[in-house]
Amino acid sequence: MPRRGGPPEVNAGSMADIAFLLLIFFLVTTTIETDAGLDRMLPPMEPPDENVVIKQKNIFTVNINKNGQLLVEEELLDLKGLRKAAMDFLDNGGDGTCNYCKGARDESSSDNPTKAIISLKNDRETKYSTYITVQNELVGAYNELRNRESQRLFNRNFTEMEAEYLNPETPSSVRDELKDKVKQIQDLFPQKLSEAQTSTN
Amino acid sequence: MAKFNKKKDGDLPAVSTASLPDIVFMLLFFFMTVTVMKDSSLMVENILPNASEIKKLEKKDRVIYIYVGKPTSQYQKVFGSEPKIQLNDKFANVSEVGDYILQERAKKPQELQNVLTTALKVDKNANMGLISDIKQQLREVNALKINYTTFEGDAFRNLQ
Numbered sequence: 571m572p573r574r575g576g577p578p579e580v581n582a583g584s585m586a587d588i589a590f591l592l593l594i595f596f597l598v599t600t601t602i603e604t605d606a607g608l609d610r611m612l613p614p615m616e617p618p619d620e621n622v623v624i625k626q627k628n629i630f631t632v633n634i635n636k637n638g639q640l641l642v643e644e645e646l647l648d649l650k651g652l653r654k655a656a657m658d659f660l661d662n663g664g665d666g667t668c669n670y671c672k673g674a675r676d677e678s679s680s681d682n683p684t685k686a687i688i689s690l691k692n693d694r695e696t697k698y699s700t701y702i703t704v705q706n707e708l709v710g711a712y713n714e715l716r717n718r719e720s721q722r723l724f725n726r727n728f729t730e731m732e733a734e735y736l737n738p739e740t741p742s743s744v745r746d747e748l749k750d751k752v753k754q755i756q757d758l759f760p761q762k763l764s765e766a767q768t769s770t771n
Numbered sequence: 772m773a774k775f776n777k778k779k780d781g782d783l784p785a786v787s788t789a790s791l792p793d794i795v796f797m798l799l800f801f802f803m804t805v806t807v808m809k810d811s812s813l814m815v816e817n818i819l820p821n822a823s824e825i826k827k828l829e830k831k832d833r834v835i836y837i838y839v840g841k842p843t844s845q846y847q848k849v850f851g852s853e854p855k856i857q858l859n860d861k862f863a864n865v866s867e868v869g870d871y872i873l874q875e876r877a878k879k880p881q882e883l884q885n886v887l888t889t890a891l892k893v894d895k896n897a898n899m900g901l902i903s904d905i906k907q908q909l910r911e912v913n914a915l916k917i918n919y920t921t922f923e924g925d926a927f928r929n930l931q
Contacts, residue, residue, distance in 0.1 A: 582792065589795040596802035605828040607890065607920035612910050638930065649930065694900030698893050699820040699929035701902070702919060706822040706926040713824055729824075738829050765906075 608705055613764065628680050630659045630688045634704060636695035649703060656711035660686050660759060670719060670758060683715075687762045708763060715759050720751075728755050815840035815857050820895040821924030828918055833887050835875045835914075837868065839901060840894030854897040856905065865901070868908040876914070892920045895929060 632652070633641040640647045642655055662679040663671030671683065680686035688708055692701055713729055720728035734740050735748040817840050828834055838857040842850040846862075856863050858871045876884050889909060893902060909917065 583788075585792040586788070586795055589792055589799055593795055593799040593802065596799065596806050600802055600806045605831070605834070605890070605920060606825040606923060607828065607918045608822055608824065609826050609888075609916070609918050612906055612915040612917060614915060615910050615913070649927070692899050692903075694898065694903065696899040697895070698897040698899060698902060699895035701899050702820040702822055702895070702921060703926045703929045705919065706824050706921075709824040733827070736826065736829060 608702070608709060610705070610763075624685075624687065625681070627664070627678055628685045628687060630656065630680070630686065632688065632690045632704065632708070634690075634692040634696045634700060636693040638697060638700040640704070649700075649707065652704065652707045653711045653714070656688060656708055657715060659688075660711065661715055662686075670722075672718075683759045684757075687764055689764045691765075709761075712759055712761050716755050719758050720755050723754070724751055728752070731755075812860070813838065813843070813857070814846055814860075814862065815842055815855060816894050816896075817892055818895055819892060819920055819922050820926075820929045822919075822921040822926050823924065825921055825923055826918075828888065828890060828920070832879070833883055834918075835872060835887055835889050836892060837871075837889060837905065838892045839897050839905070841896070854894065854901055856901070865904040865908060868905055869912045872909065872912050872914045886916075887914065888916045888918050889914050890918045890920045 631641075631643060635641070640649060640652060642652065647655060658673060659680055660683050661671050661673035663673050663675055663682060664677055664679055665681040666675065668682045668684075673679075690704065690708070716728040720726060720731065724731070731748055732752055735745055735752050740748075815838050817838055839854055840857075841847075841852055841854050842862070850862055856865065856868065858867065863871065872889065876887060879887065891902070891905070906917070909915070
């Protein structure tokens with residue numbers, strides 16, 4: 571018998587079931603990635619060629635013991651005060667050559683932000699979480715100072731500019747412009763964070 | 772002549788489910804796009820610490836992962852409860868880290884080999900001794916760019 575009224579309709583009722591099946595599969599396998607963290611550079615293996623003499627007053631020593639206590643510049647310090655202490659040290663500008671520093675200009679503290687070095691030492695038994703907190707505070711001190719200068723020069727935060735600069739979706743024309751600004755701020759407060767070998771006792 | 776059919780009373784009109792597949796497909800596509808397939812299953816406890824000054828790790832193809840933490844309960848009988856290093860799908864010693872990095876680096880395309888980042892995913896209860904050893908290994912193979920992967924949050928919560 572000839573068919574009438576065109577081809578019969580395909581029953582699409584089970585399409586939802588199939589889609590649900592796929593949906594549940596992807597729901598289960600999804601892990602929202604937590605790929606963000608503190609960027610650090612390790613010092614290269616070869617020692618520097620010339621013997622650079624660094625004045626003791628330009629070094630800000632931070633020691634973490636195995637109980638998570640901090641010894642900053644030979645004094646016991648609470649973790650909450652570390653960011654402030656590091657900022658005071660970096661922003662000091664002791665020899666008067668730094669015209670953007672707003673610090674105390676203390677003779678016995680760092681000469682210039684470009685000369686100031688933070689030296690971090692930890693015990694082998696220091697807990698990783700404590701170490702990360704200390705790192706976070708030190709990076710935070712740099713970021714806060716950089717943000718301050720960035721606000722003064724470009725009216726926006728350094729962290730925001732850097733994030734935009736590093737984002738691969740930013741168009742390259744914007745990136746080139748940001749590159750110089752980021753570089754300029756980084757030069758004002760270069761991150762000099764040295765990590766010596768861990769002590770064994 | 773009246774052509775109107777008289778409505779049958781008492782019958783509820785059926786709710787049309789024709790758009791249900793569309794809705795489900797929309798959700799499906801969302802999850803398909805955000806899904807990242809895990810390349811290795813975790814054999815160590817991996818609760819990352821919190822930090823607030825974090826930077827996003829862009830470009831997943833330029834990252835090498837190293838996991839550190841206590842073996843999970845099913846492996847504790849064999850491997851003990853001291854923090855261990857996991858590379859890909861197996862436990863490793865500190866001395867193997869350097870080789871692993873070199874191996875992974877060789878797998879990447881030439882132009883990426885100099886811009887690789889090593890992401891350290893370390894459990895917050897691990898000790899720094901092990902991390903220092905890993906860092907020493909990384910320095911030896913000249914993999915100097917590292918990233919301590921953390922959750923975003925208040926760093927002082929780590930101390931509790």
